[in-house]
Amino acid sequence: MKTSTIFAACGIICGLTSATLGFAGKPWQAGLFGLAAGIWSIATLLMDRRGDNDD
Structure with a gap:
């Protein structure tokens, strides 16, 4: 899983909690x-x- 995908999921969770x-x-x-x-x-x-492949 890409790091940016994990960051996006954390953002969604924080937004819903807010x-x-x-x-x-x-x-x-x-x-x-x-x-x-x-x-x-x-x-x-x-x-x-950044464009790096950080799988």
């Missing part, structure tokens, strides 16, 4: 997970642009 916490009324926890989702998304883009 949405769940937001609906549960926990704004600062949702914000932290939203920030983490953004960081994972940027890391995914950087890994994808």
